[in-house]
Amino acid sequence: MAYVATRGGARAIEQAERLFRAEMGEIDPARVNEIRTAMPYLIDRVMGEASLYDEDIAALALAQTGGELYEAVLLLRAWRTTQPRLQVAQPVQQNALFTHRRISAAFKDIPGGQLLGPTLDYSHRILASDVLTGTPFVPVPVDAAAQPAPATQPSVAAWQAANDLVDLPEPDLTRPDDIPDITREPVLFPSKRAHTLQSLARADTGGTLALGYAAMRGYGKAHPTVNELRLAEAEVMVKHPKGTEFSAGRVKVSQAEVVSKSGEKLSLGFAATLGWNEVKCISAATLDLNSKGAAKGSATEEEFFLYHTEGVESSGFCIHFKLPHYVTFQSSLDAMRDANAKRQAQPQDQEPAE
Amino acid sequence: MSLSSLTKPWQPMSYGFLDASAKREIRRKMLKAVAVPGCQMPYASREVPMARGWGTGGLQVSLTLINPKTCVKVIDQGADDSVNAASIRRFLADVSGAPTTLDTLQADLIQSRHRIPEEKLAAHQTLVLQVPNPEPLRSVQPNMSIARQMHADADYGRMWLQLYEQIVRSGRVMQGASYPAMVNGRHVMTPSPIPRWDVPKLHMAQHLTILSAGREKRIFAVPPFTRVEPLVFDDVPYKVEDHGDLTCNRSGARGFFMNEIPLPDGSSTHEISDSDYGVKTIRARDGETVEMGATWYNNGQMEDAQ
Numbered sequence: 001m002a003y004v005a006t007r008g009g010a011r012a013i014e015q016a017e018r019l020f021r022a023e024m025g026e027i028d029p030a031r032v033n034e035i036r037t038a039m040p041y042l043i044d045r046v047m048g049e050a051s052l053y054d055e056d057i058a059a060l061a062l063a064q065t066g067g068e069l070y071e072a073v074l075l076l077r078a079w080r081t082t083q084p085r086l087q088v089a090q091p092v093q094q095n096a097l098f099t100h101r102r103i104s105a106a107f108k109d110i111p112g113g114q115l116l117g118p119t120l121d122y123s124h125r126i127l128a129s130d131v132l133t134g135t136p137f138v139p140v141p142v143d144a145a146a147q148p149a150p151a152t153q154p155s156v157a158a159w160q161a162a163n164d165l166v167d168l169p170e171p172d173l174t175r176p177d178d179i180p181d182i183t184r185e186p187v188l189f190p191s192k193r194a195h196t197l198q199s200l201a202r203a204d205t206g207g208t209l210a211l212g213y214a215a216m217r218g219y220g221k222a223h224p225t226v227n228e229l230r231l232a233e234a235e236v237m238v239k240h241p242k243g244t245e246f247s248a249g250r251v252k253v254s255q256a257e258v259v260s261k262s263g264e265k266l267s268l269g270f271a272a273t274l275g276w277n278e279v280k281c282i283s284a285a286t287l288d289l290n291s292k293g294a295a296k297g298s299a300t301e302e303e304f305f306l307y308h309t310e311g312v313e314s315s316g317f318c319i320h321f322k323l324p325h326y327v328t329f330q331s332s333l334d335a336m337r338d339a340n341a342k343r344q345a346q347p348q349d350q351e352p353a354e
Numbered sequence: 355m356s357l358s359s360l361t362k363p364w365q366p367m368s369y370g371f372l373d374a375s376a377k378r379e380i381r382r383k384m385l386k387a388v389a390v391p392g393c394q395m396p397y398a399s400r401e402v403p404m405a406r407g408w409g410t411g412g413l414q415v416s417l418t419l420i421n422p423k424t425c426v427k428v429i430d431q432g433a434d435d436s437v438n439a440a441s442i443r444r445f446l447a448d449v450s451g452a453p454t455t456l457d458t459l460q461a462d463l464i465q466s467r468h469r470i471p472e473e474k475l476a477a478h479q480t481l482v483l484q485v486p487n488p489e490p491l492r493s494v495q496p497n498m499s500i501a502r503q504m505h506a507d508a509d510y511g512r513m514w515l516q517l518y519e520q521i522v523r524s525g526r527v528m529q530g531a532s533y534p535a536m537v538n539g540r541h542v543m544t545p546s547p548i549p550r551w552d553v554p555k556l557h558m559a560q561h562l563t564i565l566s567a568g569r570e571k572r573i574f575a576v577p578p579f580t581r582v583e584p585l586v587f588d589d590v591p592y593k594v595e596d597h598g599d600l601t602c603n604r605s606g607a608r609g610f611f612m613n614e615i616p617l618p619d620g621s622s623t624h625e626i627s628d629s630d631y632g633v634k635t636i637r638a639r640d641g642e643t644v645e646m647g648a649t650w651y652n653n654g655q656m657e658d659a660q
Contacts, residue, residue, distance in 0.1 A: 010440045077401040082373055184375070186396035186571040189499040296497050303499060313569045316406025320486070323408065323438055326613055327431045327468045327627060331549040332530030333614070334595040342525040 020066070027063045035059040044252060044275025045069075049311050050076035051183070051202040053251045053274050070315035077312055081183065088176035089248070090237040094155045097232035098250065104156050105226040106259065112153040117231055156228040157257055157268060166259065166266040189303045196291075196302060200284040201273040204311025211305045212283025220290035220300045222260035224269065224282070229256045231276045256281035258289050267292070370417045371449045376400045380418040380573070384564055387575035392537025392582075393505070394488050399571040409442055410568030412465045412484035416442075419463055419480060420450045427454070427461035432469040432611070432627035439467070456630045459647045468531065470552040472610050472628040473647035475561035477578060483546040485567035488574065490534040490544040510542050510585075517585060527590070536583045543574055545582070551594045551611045555650045556582040598654025602626040605635040609654030 036043060036059035046058045050073045058076065065071035101117025104110045128137040160166040172193070182198040191199070200208070216224060233250040240246060255272035269289025271281045290300035299305060308314060368374065376398070383397040402410050402417070409430075420426065428443040430436035434456040442465060447454050455461050458471040465482045475481060491501040494512040504510070513534060520528045531547040535556070545553050546565055556563060556576050563576040576582055586592045601608040603615075603623045610631065612624035626632040631649075638644045650656060 010444065013437050013441055074401065074405060075403075078403045081376070081400040081402075082368065082371070084373070183398065183400075184379075185398050188396060188502075296500065303497060307498075312401060313406045316408065316410075317486075317569055318407075319405055320407030323467075324431050324436060327549055327611075328531040328547045330612075330614055330627075331547075331551075331595055334597075335526065335528050335530050338593075338596065339524040339526050339528065346525075 024063075024066045027060075032056065032059045032063050035062050041276065042067075045205055045277050045280075046072050046076065046275075048273040048275040048277050048280065049073045049202055049204060050080060051198070051274065052076050052080040070311060074312050074316070085181075085184075087238050088179065090176075090245075092234040092253065094230070094255070095152055095158075097153075097230065097234055097253070098151050099149075099153045099230060099232045101231040102153050102228065103226070104228050106156065106228075110156050110228075111159055112150065115149050115153065153230075155257075157259075160227075160259075160266060166268060168268075187306060191302055191306065196288070196306065197271070199306045199310070200271045200288065202311075203280065203284060203306075203309035204314065205277060205280040207309040207311060207314060208280050208283040208287070208305075211299050211309060212286045214299045215286050215290045219298070220286065221294075222262070222267065222269075222286075222289050224258035224260060224286045224289055226282060227257040227259040227266075227268070229278060229282065230254065231278070252276050254278060254281050256285040258282065258285040260289055367449070369450070370420055371402065371445075372400060372414065372417050376414070377418045380414055383573045384415065384418070384575065387564065387573050388562070388577045390541070391577055391580045392535075392541035392543040392574055394502075394543075394572040394574045396571055397573055399568050402568070403445070404442070406569040407486065408438060409465070409467060409484040411566035411570075411573070412467070412482045412568070413442060413445070414568060415482045415564050415566045415573070416446055416463060416465045417449070419482075420446060420452050422451045423462075424450070424452045425455050425460055425462045426452050427456060427458065427464045427630075428466070429464070429469060429471070429629075430467040432471075432613075433629040435629060456633070458628075458630055459645060468547045468549075469611070469627060470548055470555045472626075472631045472649050472651065474555075474650055475559065477560040479561045481561055481563045483548070483563060483565045485544070485546040485565045485572070486569070487532075488544065488565070488567040488570050488572035490532075490542050505541060508540065513542060513585065517587070521587075521590060526593070527586075533592075534585050536581075536585060537576060538580050539583075541574075542585065543576075549595055549611055550584070550592070551597065551651075553582065553584050554592075554594070554656050556580075558582075594656070597624075598651070600624045602632060602635070605632040606639060607632060607635040609651055610649070 036055050042062065043055050043058045046062060046069065047053050047055070050058065061072040061075045065075060099115065101119065102112070102115045104114065131137050157166055157168060161168045180192045180194045182195050187195045187199060231254050234253045235247040236249055236251055237245055238248045252275050253272060254276045255270070258269045259266040267289060269285040271284030271288055273280055287300060287305045291302045294300040297304060370377070379398055383395045387393065387395045399411065400414065402413050404410055404413060416426070426443065426446050428434065428439045428446065430439035433439065443454050446452060458464065458473045461479060463480050463482065464471065465484070467484045470481065489498065489501050491504055491513060494516055495501045495504060517527050520526070531549050532544045533550045533553050534542050535545055535553055537543050545556060558579050558581065559576070560578055562578055564573065565575065566573045584592045595611065597612050598609050600612045602612065602625050604625055607626045611627045613627050614622050614624055616622050634644045634646055638646060
């Protein structure tokens with residue numbers, strides 16, 4: 001029986017994969033290119049969750065998985081983990097970021113000005129249905145401002161610190177090679193600050209939003225005010241073995257700082273990620289803001305939200321329930337049947353003590 | 355010695371998929387796990403080209419232990435022909451060049467999801483069990499950091515209380531698979547969701563068992579000749595599934611753990627869960643010469659441990 005069945009199993013899984021791939025047809029560089037250029041925000045989301053910054057590879061992962069996001073992120077993570085860690089880049093400083101967009105909801109105006117940058121925030125969400133009937137959607141060209149905004153902007157929290165409204169965290173002087181790396185060691189609780197921020201940076205966007213939203217709706221103690229939301233590009237500064245420091249290129253980053261009144265001062269919540277992903281940063285920063293002193297088992301407790309926003313782990317576990325479970329099920333059935341038989345054998349009026 | 359003699363050309367993929375640093379970490383954690391039987395050792399748990407929850411913990415251990423001569427067997431719910439077992443076996447063979455087998459006796463390394471084979475494992479064999487949830491205290495304490503402290507304090511009162519409550523409410527312990535066991539008299543561990551039938555096979559066994567949870571990032575071990583005692587009260591003995599008298603309708607094997615197959619007429623029939631043992635039984639019945647190993651259970655009864 002088994003020889004046939006074994007080959008059958010192997011053949012079935014091969015054909016099932018072929019069936020999935022047949023839907024999408026051939027994948028060539030042109031398709032990968034098109035995905036990369038047409039869907040930068042999708043690419044950003046995937047790069048952030050994969051914690052791997054490479055637009056081409058992210059586009060390839062999307063092409064290969066037909067846009068199944070959890071599959072795409074897993075594909076990238078599994079590739080990423082086999083790559084050597086050559087070097088740790090210099091920390092990115094907020095006021096050195098090449099800033100495209102920076103807004104604050106805390107003040108009407110801020111030093112450096114509110115800088116809207118690219119956003120759909122104020123657009124009317126109307127489907128361009130004409131495209132489907134043959135009229136292409138041609139974006140209206142941008143009218144450049146007379147004065148370009150400065151490339152770099154100070155942080156809002158720096159102003160607040162100068163005015164004694166907030167205590168900024170002590171600068172972390174850990175040597176780059178000693179920074180705890182969540183891809184090389186397990187997270188244990190209470191978690192190291194680096195682990196928390198890294199974990200949020202690669203958290204699942206939807207999961208982070210769900211728990212962050214729960215905190216915003218009142219399951220958290222602190223109500224967030226967006227102190228600063230920033231979309232930017234960061235130079236990746238590395239050191240050549242000969243000692244020269246140079247930029248290996250720029251990566252898109254987003255970061256959010258949310259604040260809440262806590263006694264006489266403001267308390268800060270922070271999150272940043274690779275790529276531009278505003279919803280995730282605001283949600284993650286809200287979770288960070290609420291995590292201090294959160295009750296064990298609540299949605300705003302660090303252990304709770306870090307475990308449950310891990311997209312690769314949560315999605316994998318969810319789909320694993322499709323695997324056969326008949327042995328465990330049989331084991332439970334046996335205990336149930338035996339308990340029922342025992343109960344029926346008992347005289348009816350004898351209730352078990354509670 | 356020159357630098358080039360210490361390096362080797364770049365390859366797109368390391369031998370056995372995982373890179374050397376990942377394997378080194380897993381080896382270290384396995385050694386720690388062997389040194390403190392039943393104690394969960396956290397490890398980084400790399401992503402592998404399979405979804406979490408599909409045996410990624412077992413896979414990382416197998417990938418670390420494997421070499422081109424390791425004969426590998428992979429089973430899922432007792433069956434070699436289960437699709438996920440076939441997938442893992444193919445991956446292990448592809449990235450290592452190791453030979454594969456369906457025969458428990460031929461295997462050096464057995465990766466299994468939720469079963470221990472019916473034939474006794476020998477000292478040279480290693481069993482790798484895939485673990486979905488490594489924390490036996492999860493049902494009484496979902497918070498992992500508190501549970502970790504409870505293990506450190508050997509604080510298992512709530513575990514006992516849970517078993518006691520089940521007896522009071524239902525007249526018996528209702529735990530199905532994953533029956534908690536005390537290892538080496540110190541750490542309570544989950545044996546992974548193997549049926550109760552299989553837990554006694556771990557007690558004072560000759561082989562090494564490594565249990566690995568990829569998603570939850572924990573490795574633990576039962577070294578050879580280690581006590582593994584299911585948590586039971588003195589007056590309520592441990593009870594395995596009532597399969598001792600069942601007969602497999604395909605192979606005629608009797609007295610082993612069975613799969614129940616519902617029939618259209620409302621009744622059910624049974625097939626042996628250990629598929630390779632079933633095949634061997636059929637081949638022996640049909641007159642082939644087949645090497646059948648000694649089994650842990652004989653006539654449906656577990657032999658007494660040493």
